[in-house]
Amino acid sequence: QVQLQESDPGLVKPSQTLSLTCTVSGGSISSGGYYWSWIRQHPGKAPEWIGQILHSGTTYYHPALRSRVRISIDTSKNQFSLNVSSVTAADTAVYYCARATAYYGVDVWGQGTTVTVSS
Amino acid sequence: EIVMTQSPATLSESPGERATLSCRASQSVSNNLAWYQQKPGQAPRLLIYGAFTRATGIPARFSGSGSGTEFTLTISSLQSEDFAVYYCQHYNDWPLTFGGGTKVEIK
Numbered sequence: 294q295v296q297l298q299e300s301d302p303g304l305v306k307p308s309q310t311l312s313l314t315c316t317v318s319g320g321s322i323s324s325g326g327y328y329w330s331w332i333r334q335h336p337g338k339a340p341e342w343i344g345q346i347l348h349s350g351t352t353y354y355h356p357a358l359r360s361r362v363r364i365s366i367d368t369s370k371n372q373f374s375l376n377v378s379s380v381t382a383a384d385t386a387v388y389y390c391a392r393a394t395a396y397y398g399v400d401v402w403g404q405g406t407t408v409t410v411s412s
Numbered sequence: 413e414i415v416m417t418q419s420p421a422t423l424s425e426s427p428g429e430r431a432t433l434s435c436r437a438s439q440s441v442s443n444n445l446a447w448y449q450q451k452p453g454q455a456p457r458l459l460i461y462g463a464f465t466r467a468t469g470i471p472a473r474f475s476g477s478g479s480g481t482e483f484t485l486t487i488s489s490l491q492s493e494d495f496a497v498y499y500c501q502h503y504n505d506w507p508l509t510f511g512g513g514t515k516v517e518i519k
Contacts, residue, residue: 342508398446402455
């Protein structure tokens, strides 16, 4: 059974870059048909899709975040990563890595990691 | 961007009662619609995909219906573990978007 685990950056200072890594276990990140995704959730709000990447490296980003977000994949480590640049307090949220497909929606979620942007 | 609108925001029901949750898309998403359940401190859990197909391990009391722009999640007889927040989400195109959620609370 595939499991996902986010790294824990904890506190990030304003204007810096938030970096998160998701480690995939129980399956290969190189398997076709999966979109490896990042989703965040502000306190008390609905989840917000940030973007996703295929094993080929093809990426899809939310238009509102595209200028600050980069998602990458390292198939040798079975990991994918998220970088969000120039963070502000509005980027404070729980960040989830997840697996999505074109047929099932988001079928596997990590446990989530809380990121706080504060000086 | 497709806007997903859920109603009601809060649903108060008693255990054993039937719950009906609605989700509307601002344009057609075909059947590319999923429902998730989220409990406090937990990640969302996939309940329904393809508008009406239950995910693995989801009890039969959960059912989904609809297509195009109007969708419904029905819980036929609420159990104590069903009181949670429910989100719909389309995956018909990018960006993927979620509805604002419906909180099902104990009456």
